[in-house]
Amino acid sequence: MAVHVLCVRHGLSTWNELRRWQGRADPPLSDEGRRRAAELGDALATTFGARSVALWSSDLQRARATAEIIAGRLHTGPVAIDGRLRETDVGPWQGLTSVEIEAGWPGLLAERRRPEGFEPEAEILGRVLPALDDIARQTPVGAVPVVVSHAGVLRAVRRHAGAVDEHLANLGGLWFAVDPDAGSISFVGLFEPPRHVHIDDGPRL
Secondary structure, eight states: OOEEEEEEEOOOBHHHHHTBOOTTOOOOBOHHHHHHHHHHHHHHHHHHTTOOEEEEEOSSHHHHHHHHHHHHHHTOOOOEEOGGGSOOOOGGGTTOBHHHHHHHSTTTTTTTOOOTTSOOHHHHHHHHHHHHHHHHHHSOTTOEEEEEEOHHHHHHHHHHTTOOOOOOOBTOEEEEEEETTTTEEEEEEEEOOOTTTOBOOSOOO
């Protein structure tokens, strides 16, 4: 039986504010990111009501802190950390702005091509999909599983599910139906928090 899993991009980080590609780098949430994460936690509390929530997160601190803030607002149990949910390794683009990437690799961004050392999508899916399967299996009956991860990996999952690939803002949420027994995942739709929670920060990673 498919389990509906809510996957959320982490809150605004200090590197998001600088519009730098993060990848496996580990910058913290900004003050704004922490405040907005708390607002999202309140929005989730309103949405889910009395239903219990089980939280998972990437091991990178911008995701982990987002999940912990949400958990505090929901008064739920500890966040489960899973390194398979961490962001795409962007190789030589880590720490650069899009302007700097264009200067060093002209045309690649526009053509959606990636440099040597950038984690292939097959490898991303090879770690993230099994993680989502495990989360679906481990979610207590009646609970809502919420996963805090990163734009690169969540967009890869959305593409794999056959949905239209679009920018995913900080704290934007995607619902997936995960059936670990059938080995299938499908895109259900967007979770739309209140407008003041949704932040469009520009860079994807």
